[in-house]
Amino acid sequence: MKRLFVLNGGAAVKAGNKSAYLKFDDPLAAFARNGINTGDVLVYDAILKALAYDEVRNLQFSHAGDRKLWPKEPYDATVIRGSNYLTETVDLAHVVPLLKELKGPIVPIGIGAQADRYKKLNLPKGTVEAWKIIADKCETIGVRGFYSAEVFNDLGIKNVRVIGCPSFYRALRPSIAIKEIDPATARIGLTLNKYLSAEYATNATKTNRMQRALIDAVAKRPSSRLYSQGEREETLSIFSADEEKKRHVDAILARFNLAGHKEAEDLIANRMLAFLDVDEWAADVGKNADVMVGFRLHGNVIGLHQGLPAVFFTYDSRIRELASLFAVPVVEVEDYLPIDLEAILSTANFAKMEHVYRLNFAEYHRFLTENKLNHVLPKPVAPPPEKPLSAPNVVQISPGMDQTLDWFRSEVDFMTGEIERLRTRAWHFETTLRDMKQAKKAGPDKAGDQGKAAGQDKTGKDKTEKLAT
Template identity: 30%
Template sequence: MSEFWIDQLTVEKVVLTGLRADSAVLEGGVDLFVDEAPWARLFPLAHAHAVQEVGGVLSIDIQLPYRLGEGFDRPRLRLVMAATGEPIGHSASRPLPRKRKARALVLIPAGHRYDHDKVRMHDWPVSQIIDTYSNIGDLMVYDSTLKLLDFDEIEVANIVDFNDHDVDRYNTEFDFAFLRGSNFIHEYMDWARAGDLIERLDIPVFAIGVGAQAETRRPINLPPEGQRVWAAIADKCGSIGVRGIYSAEVLAHNGIKNVEVVGCPSLFRRRDRNLTLDLKHQADIRRIAFSLRRETGGNYCRDLETYLGLQRAFMLRLDQESQMTVTLHGEREEKAYFFRDRDRELQARETLFEEDWFQESTIFQMEDIYRTRMFFNTTVAQYDDFIVTQDFAIGYRVHGILPALANGIPAMLVDYDERSAELAQTLNIPLIPESELKNASWRDFYKREAWSRFAASFTEKYDTMRKYLTKNGVPHRL
């Protein structure tokens, strides 16, 4: 593979990227093939005005020698080094349209899309909503990704039992595919046949704000199918957008190097570059949203018993010190209380006692919270509507905190795993070490200056996401 790669391929131009130190390989030119027929020899270095350099990395805009059509019948393009015949990598072969709205494939959606760019839970009976663990954070990040993208229509790609006809249709009727920004980089991900499908796509595949999941900052050795998927995505785009440095390190450890740190789409869901937080005086804080995460596992927290004990004790103190609302993000037992399903509530009560979450010494306060001070949303829009009624948000759920900030509500995240730490570091979100929750009040953390770095850097972070999307040719609305 060539030392240079394609960041963007559209019907108008191709953008090559590579190191200044390797630029000699371009002196012999680049051969352009159209539907496998040789078409033109291009000389990227011949036009100095088209060459930009930042930190020793060149970005070269090459206008195509003729204007391609915008239709779904537009030809496949391929570029190779003229001197050696080596392919120039990191690009699908069918260029993106520029003047019409694109049609997109989503590889792994969450919930049900409606009204173009909104997401809600599936239209299930309440009993099924309670019994099915559905991570509201997945709905939030899918909804947020849709709000960043500019598209005409979206279809869910079949990654399980697709056939040759499906692949042909995807390649002829769609312009790009994408993966929402969730925790897809870990050892336990079930990709079904996604790797096979991505390898056979002739359209770009974008991953926007994806992240690694681990309880600590440790190496992750992806299994063969995981490596296959990420290698396939890396070869279908200029660069993979990850949430932070740790996720980039994990992909690099597994051989994927074309990666950029962009944060998470959920922080930019309002598409407001001039976001400001409503930082009230501490004495004026009354309504506080606490995002609960009782459900967890070994790759989500460092010490389960300590994690649950500190969380429960802090929630009880927060309830005593404020008008607290507990936001629910998927746990079955809490949903049984929220929906007032008597039979399931009795089962939930028994389970919560068995797991030592409910304790006799605090049961009256806990059940009062569970019956009167919980919030659960079946649409992402409901969370937006709710969170703007609050003065402050604090807790364990990344997607309780990020959308609060996106809506101008000051929010703090508890540091309980590498994902929370990574996002806080990338986006300058105030992060509370888990150990500091012991015997603490929310007032110990709420200081208006705690958000100084977040406020000072938000525009830069917004621009980073926008530039990443633009650079890779992703149709977007930022």
């Protein structure tokens, strides 16, 4: 019997060990606590579909310090589900004792660096130590792109192979053919991420404004859908009803400055879906979408591996790295051009992606084989690439002068309004603090009267916190 130990799989496994899903008796209670990225579940699902083991056991990194949960007997192999482990904010020091203790190979599949833009990373010492232990226990580390390979190289780790993300190969096909669509009538599967900032976006303001424009365009197609990928408010709005649902829908609309936009409200309230089972998610996309567009990597990949076209909006190192590796058509957020959905879909070219996919699949096959993992990938139809293949496949859109002027006028008006709103709040905050200081100097008698004017309640507790938020 072949036994597989998984680190950080992050999901339950169905009978037969070929599918992953989130097992919740009460999804509302689970998502009330926090969001759960179902893209990670898709990665785990794709790994399970590629491998063949009789027994699969998972241990999350968050529990890796608990020795009671460590395997008592050796497994045939250990794999690490790919994710953003090369980042300045993730320290794997607590995983080091387990890594030292594990017997046999430890094979990471689809490891990636995470930053807002390409740059040298100053990784925590615990993370560096963890990856050096892992590198000594495998033939090669599977990384998702050449930026991630460069980060490993900076650590002195050379035994890496660029394989992309295993989610791209979920269908287990050595080649892929992207379907033709009618750009004017295509049913859009939209993906969004309203929490993009810091190391997850080169420019958070541009990213959110581009998402707003995309919602506006997609919402006008009544047959289109919005797929939530585990975001908390989105998922809660799907599983809740009545006033609770409306509260979450209103919060999402407000986040994108779309309050009062009836078509956007209909999209979010009535045409947004979330799936806890990857097989069900993929089936719905395959049946109800002609093309995937948007800001979630795996929300777009769920269509690509089924032969549906997908256009990525690139905003950080991870999306740029993977989209370049697979030559997926992209719209670069930094270009900040108006959204012309039909023009984007008409111009996107998938011929290069179909070619590059065959080469990347061969590299993935070689990676699993050389690490002696028991896999079921069919024989590649092309040899692995002899040299790096990674270049952006940017959708070349040339909007007209009137369209461009309208876009930037609207955006300047919005930005100006935001600046004035912040200035007004800052002025009120400043004057409130000044009045409170004067009231304090005037003594306890006048402090009560002036304090009320300055923003204190009957108990003397100040309300400046509300002004500051």
